[in-house]
Amino acid sequence: MARISRQQAMNGRAPGRAWLALAAGAALAGCGGGDGLVAGDAPAEASASTIDQGRQIFRHDTFGDETFWSDTLRMHEVIAKAVDPKTALSVGLKVDAEALPAEVVKGIQDGSISLTDPATTIALLKLGAVVGLEGTVESIDGKDTLTRVGVTCALCHSTVDDSFAAGIGKRLDGWPNRDLDPGRIISLSPALKPAQKAVYASWGKGKYDPRYNFDGRNGPQVIPPAYGLAGIHRITVTGDGPLVVREKSHPASPMTLDQALYEMELVGHDFYLFVDKDSERPAVVYRRKGYDYGVISLDVVS
Numbered sequence: 285m286a287r288i289s290r291q292q293a294m295n296g297r298a299p300g301r302a303w304l305a306l307a308a309g310a311a312l313a314g315c316g317g318g319d320g321l322v323a324g325d326a327p328a329e330a331s332a333s334t335i336d337q338g339r340q341i342f343r344h345d346t347f348g349d350e351t352f353w354s355d356t357l358r359m360h361e362v363i364a365k366a367v368d369p370k371t372a373l374s375v376g377l378k379v380d381a382e383a384l385p386a387e388v389v390k391g392i393q394d395g396s397i398s399l400t401d402p403a404t405t406i407a408l409l410k411l412g413a414v415v416g417l418e419g420t421v422e423s424i425d426g427k428d429t430l431t432r433v434g435v436t437c438a439l440c441h442s443t444v445d446d447s448f449a450a451g452i453g454k455r456l457d458g459w460p461n462r463d464l465d466p467g468r469i470i471s472l473s474p475a476l477k478p479a480q481k482a483v484y485a486s487w488g489k490g491k492y493d494p495r496y497n498f499d500g501r502n503g504p505q506v507i508p509p510a511y512g513l514a515g516i517h518r519i520t521v522t523g524d525g526p527l528v529v530r531e532k533s534h535p536a537s538p539m540t541l542d543q544a545l546y547e548m549e550l551v552g553h554d555f556y557l558f559v560d561k562d563s564e565r566p567a568v569v570y571r572r573k574g575y576d577y578g579v580i581s582l583d584v585v586s
């Protein structure tokens with residue numbers, strides 16, 4: 285049997301724009317739950333207004349997660365007290381240069397706008413210029429006050445092209461923000477116990493555990509890109525999710541066991557579904573822990 289390295293078998297993922305259709309479906313504190321909206325048609329076939337709507341949702345809709353980020357974690361207090369733009373950029377937050385009016389651009393360039401004053405962060409939030417953060421800014425006693433904050437998909441699944449300055453530029457929707465340290469940001473919450481803070485602070489840049497908020501089990505994941513998911517079907521499971529199911533159909537021309545094992549190695553999976561040439565029965569080969577491979581076949585009863 286031919287030997288194939290995983291390297292050879294790697295199947296890359298081409299960037300696309302299909303994430304737009306997905307944005308409408310997910311919710312909560314970073315992929316932790318949500319209702320099941322199915323990503324069907326690729327945006328290429330969708331109307332311009334649908335794409336626009338999807339982009340808007342992806343960039344700006346919090347799906348009401350202020351209940352977590354503000355009501356529970358009180359992050360609006362943390363931001364108002366301690367997060368000036370310099371600090372925000374240092375923990376990987378990004379600024380959308382296209383949302384900045386000319387006078388703000390000028391103020392940043394000539395230094396008349398302070399980047400070490402949390403009030404500037406609030407001004408940026410008011411402009412909708414902090415990628416992935418949506419703030420409610422109200423005038424209280426004549427002063428702009430951040431009363432609530434929520435996060436959108438863009439917080440983790442977008443970055444900017446740094447065209448204005450490091451961390452400030454045009455949005456790159458769907459790109460993973462691997463500079464972002466969501467755990468460090470959350471660890472600043474006054475609502476957490478020291479042990480919880482330690483867990484959040486331990487994750488590091490570019491990682492997040494969407495489930496830790498629910499099950500308390502620590503397992504940070506690298507933030508993946510949200511593009512390149514064309515044709516992927518989402519289903520919702522109770523208690524956790526969304527579960528991403530990559531739907532594929534294979535031309536099932538019958539093959540031998542050896543061919544099936546070869547195909548399994550080629551795609552780099554731990555199992556491979558095929559139709560056995562000799563028996564003409566559906567079967568699956570799989571990698572075993574104790575032995576090399578196993579094979580299970582089905583007797584079709586009508």
Ligand code: HEC
Binds near residue numbers: 494507
């Ligand atoms: C706080 C960071 C964060 C936010 C906000 C966030 N995500 Fe995620 N997302 C992640 C992480 C981390 C994973 C990987 C989780 C895993 O592998 O279990 C992920 C996984 C995904 C995946 C699966 C990608 C793949 O290749 O398997 C999709 C799709 C996705 N997110 C879409 C969204 C959408 C849509 C939103 C907005 C509703 C969103 N995410 C908000 C961090 C985030």
